[in-house]
Amino acid sequence: MACGTGWLSAAALKRQAIVTGLDFAENMVAIAKGRCPQGSLYQGDAENLTFESGQFEAVVCSLGILHFPNPEKAIAESFHVLKSGGRYAFTCWTPPTRNPFMALILSSVQTxxxxxxxxxxxxxxxxxxxxxxxxxxxxxxGFTQVSVTELPIKWTFSTPEDVMPKIIVSSVRLGSMLAMQSDEQRRNIENAIIEGASKYVTENGVEIPASVMLTLAYKP
Structure with missing residues (x-):
């Protein structure tokens, strides 16, 4: 669900999964098809799935749950298309107090x-x-055995100047938040992000710590 440009789909294919991907944005699906030619990728609505009941052994959604106007409906639809014993998992961002990446972006916008x-x-x-x-x-x-685990990750960039442009093209909500500012606001926000990101420069580029919550559950 919310497959975006297909990174998670590609990772699943490498694990020998048979992959079906879906995203609301047609341009995202087009990119995903290029990245995952062996997958079956569709434009569609996660809150109104057209797949058969019990069709899939697993449904996953990476950082997409916040894109759905009615996440409960999307979760219910995922439950419907899962087989009995199937797994459902999604990730979402942790708040700025535990997430330096989100703290940098949101504090720059707020300021x-x-x-x-x-x-x-x-x-x-x-x-x-x-x-x-x-x-x-x-x-x-209807899900059972719900578990929630916090996972550390890193957002990597070539230079501090790459941070804001990359977020705008790769993150729907954060990207929109940055892109919708006025020209002057964007310049000031970008300067603040560059200054903050400079603290995370390593010999491999910029590595900004972050974390996500991974939620896993089963369909009885």
Whole structure:
């Protein structure tokens, strides 16, 4: 679900999975098809799936749960298309207090730009970083054995100047938040991001620590 440009689909193919990917954005699907020619990739709505009931052994959604206007509906649809015993997993960002990457981006926007933007509908940015919320929502849709694990990751960039442009093209909500600022706000935000990212320069480029919450559950 929300396969984007196909990075997770490509990783699944390397593990010998038979991959079906779906994203609402047609241009994302086009890129994903180029990255995963062996997969079956479609433009479609995660809240209104057209797949058969019990068709899949696993449904995964990497950093996409916050893109759905009604995430409960998307979770219910995923439950419907899973086989009995099938696995459902999604990731989402942890809040800035535990996530230097998010702290850098959001503090730069809050200081030099505006958070009052007409972004696409979606749940609060860190709603599903709360294990209790995840367990409650998934249990209500019929899932069992819900587990939530925090995973450290790193966002890597070639230079500090690459951070903001890369986010704009690769992250729907964060990218939109940055792209919708005025020209002056964008310049000031980018300068703040460059300054902050410079603290994470290594011999391999820029490596900014971050973390995600991985939620895993099973269909009985």
């Amino acid at each position: 030099y730009g505006s958070m009052n933007l007409n972004l696409p509908s979606g749940p609060p940015l860190f709603r599903f970083s709360d294990p209790t919320e995840c367990e409650m929502v998934l249990s209500a849709e």
